[in-house]
Amino acid sequence: MDDFWLDQEQLKPRLARVHDIMLDVVRSNAFPLADAVESLVQANGKMLRPAFLLIASDFGKKKQGIDELAAAIELLHVATLIHDDVIDQADTRRGITTLHARFGVKEAVLAGDWLLTRCFRLASEHSSPANARLIAQLLGSICSEEIHQDMETYLWPASVRNYLRKISGKTAALFGMALRVGASESKAMSAVVSTLTRVGYNVGMAFQITDDILDFRASEGDMRKPVGKDLREGLCTLPLILALASNAAALKPLLGDGPMGEANVANVLTLVRDCGALEHAKTFASAYTKRAILELDRLPDVRAKHELRHLCDKLLGRSW
Amino acid sequence: MDDFWLDQEQLKPRLARVHDIMLDVVRSNAFPLADAVESLVQANGKMLRPAFLLIASDFGKKKQGIDELAAAIELLHVATLIHDDVIDQADTRRGITTLHARFGVKEAVLAGDWLLTRCFRLASEHSSPANARLIAQLLGSICSEEIHQDMETYLWPASVRNYLRKISGKTAALFGMALRVGASESKAMSAVVSTLTRVGYNVGMAFQITDDILDFRASEGDMRKPVGKDLREGLCTLPLILALASNAAALKPLLGDGPMGEANVANVLTLVRDCGALEHAKTFASAYTKRAILELDRLPDVRAKHELRHLCDKLLGRSW
Numbered sequence: 115m116d117d118f119w120l121d122q123e124q125l126k127p128r129l130a131r132v133h134d135i136m137l138d139v140v141r142s143n144a145f146p147l148a149d150a151v152e153s154l155v156q157a158n159g160k161m162l163r164p165a166f167l168l169i170a171s172d173f174g175k176k177k178q179g180i181d182e183l184a185a186a187i188e189l190l191h192v193a194t195l196i197h198d199d200v201i202d203q204a205d206t207r208r209g210i211t212t213l214h215a216r217f218g219v220k221e222a223v224l225a226g227d228w229l230l231t232r233c234f235r236l237a238s239e240h241s242s243p244a245n246a247r248l249i250a251q252l253l254g255s256i257c258s259e260e261i262h263q264d265m266e267t268y269l270w271p272a273s274v275r276n277y278l279r280k281i282s283g284k285t286a287a288l289f290g291m292a293l294r295v296g297a298s299e300s301k302a303m304s305a306v307v308s309t310l311t312r313v314g315y316n317v318g319m320a321f322q323i324t325d326d327i328l329d330f331r332a333s334e335g336d337m338r339k340p341v342g343k344d345l346r347e348g349l350c351t352l353p354l355i356l357a358l359a360s361n362a363a364a365l366k367p368l369l370g371d372g373p374m375g376e377a378n379v380a381n382v383l384t385l386v387r388d389c390g391a392l393e394h395a396k397t398f399a400s401a402y403t404k405r406a407i408l409e410l411d412r413l414p415d416v417r418a419k420h421e422l423r424h425l426c427d428k429l430l431g432r433s434w
Numbered sequence: 435m436d437d438f439w440l441d442q443e444q445l446k447p448r449l450a451r452v453h454d455i456m457l458d459v460v461r462s463n464a465f466p467l468a469d470a471v472e473s474l475v476q477a478n479g480k481m482l483r484p485a486f487l488l489i490a491s492d493f494g495k496k497k498q499g500i501d502e503l504a505a506a507i508e509l510l511h512v513a514t515l516i517h518d519d520v521i522d523q524a525d526t527r528r529g530i531t532t533l534h535a536r537f538g539v540k541e542a543v544l545a546g547d548w549l550l551t552r553c554f555r556l557a558s559e560h561s562s563p564a565n566a567r568l569i570a571q572l573l574g575s576i577c578s579e580e581i582h583q584d585m586e587t588y589l590w591p592a593s594v595r596n597y598l599r600k601i602s603g604k605t606a607a608l609f610g611m612a613l614r615v616g617a618s619e620s621k622a623m624s625a626v627v628s629t630l631t632r633v634g635y636n637v638g639m640a641f642q643i644t645d646d647i648l649d650f651r652a653s654e655g656d657m658r659k660p661v662g663k664d665l666r667e668g669l670c671t672l673p674l675i676l677a678l679a680s681n682a683a684a685l686k687p688l689l690g691d692g693p694m695g696e697a698n699v700a701n702v703l704t705l706v707r708d709c710g711a712l713e714h715a716k717t718f719a720s721a722y723t724k725r726a727i728l729e730l731d732r733l734p735d736v737r738a739k740h741e742l743r744h745l746c747d748k749l750l751g752r753s754w
Contacts, residue, residue, distance in 0.1 A: 201540040220521040224577045231574035238566035246558040254551035
């Protein structure tokens with residue numbers, strides 16, 4: 115865990131417990147690559163998903179099994195990172211040599227599969243069948259979306275509706291699910307469960323749009339992803355879609371049906387920045403942020419509400 | 435499905451229903467690679483695991499959801515085949531171009547993951563949490579065993595105990611699980627559930643040992659795997675372990691720490707065949723077969739018992 119949680123005193127020790135459960139799971143069953151997976155878990159990032167789940171569980175009373183479910187959701191995330199590294203043939207992740215680079219494709223595919231099974235075991239032990247199904251369903255729709263997205267690379271499909279549908283099936287659904295599972299497992303009132311799900315959905319939409327804007331804007335020192343990464347991979351995100359609508363004549367000739375040269379990447383970045391598309395995209399993020407706040411305001415006035423508000427402010431602060 | 439089930443009139447139409455459920459699942463949710471996964475399901479083999487599950491369910495009364503669980507177990511198998519093809523970089527499987535060869539690593543990894551999630555969704559919808567956990571746990575231990583096995587290739591670790599532990603965590607546990615889940619979900623008596631689990635375990639052990647013997651013996655026309663496949667992949671199975679115990683001096687120099695030449699493969703095959711190791715290995719298979727029959731005889735005298743006996747005879751007939 116990094117310093118992101120320093121100012122959230124309630125959450126920090128709870129996330130540390132979730133982290134310990136994750137390590138226990140990885141160390142169990144004499145799994146042959148335990149050490150390697152453990153380093154990955156240790157180097158893991160913000161633990162946003164488990165944080166959402168824990169906060170949501172404070173809207174209910176039942177606490178048993180909540181930490182284990184939070185661990186399950188984060189292990190699912192680690193499993194997808196391991197498979198992503200196989201797909202991208204990545205050598206390092208967060209400064210750690212990837213499993214794929216250390217042990218090869220076979221071990222990395224199997225280690226990801228193993229972690230998925232551990233996640234589903236935890237889910238079937240510590241959640242209702244309905245929530246276990248929800249977790250499986252969500253991972254399924256993320257895989258499906260990823261395949262869709264990969265099949266559309268370098269096609270530059272310029273539809274805002276299509277883009278919003280895609281991100282709603284990934285980040286937004288994931289944030290919504292984390293809040294939903296936490297609230298419903300702790301037996302929160304059903305109106306609260308629904309409201310929290312909508313908060314998560316809207317925060318996720320705003321978060322993803324902001325992330326996609328940053329890919330056009332940030333100087334490389336600011337974030338881990340280099341600028342223009344999406345462009346280089348042939349992904350058509352909101353800023354480019356909006357720029358294409360206002361300035362297709364200049365942009366279209368630069369977008370080919372395969373990886374583009376660095377000069378073209380730089381030209382596209384400049385054109386998108388200069389036509390006001392980033393500001394336009396930001397209005398979408400702001401709209402989702404506003405909806406998230408509106409939903410948040412409807413929640414009962416308990417400590418968790420303020421904790422959630424604080425977390426959303428921090429997450430979306432960039433575009434607030 | 436192939437002709438394997440022609441003489442089992444009760445089972446054949448039920449397996450056809452399971453097959454239809456599998457196709458429905460694959461066609462659902464606008465999954466982008468539905469066609470490709472469907473051809474894989476269509477070309478799928480014997481459907482042994484769902485057959486065991488269905489037969490076991492006849493020892494109980496509850497029938498609801500049994501076909502769906504049988505489909506889940508077979509989809510899990512298809513998912514692991516897709517990932518195996520990524521690992522082996524295989525171009526075809528059962529005469530069908532693999533997903534990996536048609537669409538690349540990314541789509542194949544994600545399609546396998548997607549099928550795993552569909553399997554866990556079905557399990558959480560149609561089985562008790564305990565059985566959902568059992569299914570996840572079993573797949574986990576198979577992944578773990580595969581990694582162990584891969585890390586030991588070309589080390590020729592000659593321990594019978596180690597070999598038996600390995601196959602008990604794969605084929606035997608899988609067969610046992612299929613029978614256990616079918617019986618317990620249909621609310622069979624707990625003594626019957628335990629007995630069926632032991633039948634599955636022993637049949638699985640005998641089946642895997644027989645398969646490993648065939649890799650040293652069959653002429654290439656007899657079966658789909660070419661002879662000596664395990665040897666070429668650096669896997670040390672029971673016949674070689676037994677041969678090493680009786681004739682290490684001649685065999686050891688032929689076994690290197692990497693892929694061996696075809697002349698060495700042929701020499702090892704001949705040495706293993708000539709020292710009586712295949713017959714010795716067969717005594718192990720026979721012992722497990724006998725234990726399976728002993729357990730089978732304890733089952734209540736219903737039609738399913740005779741169906742199961744008939745299936746075991748067919749499966750193990752080669753070594754009976």
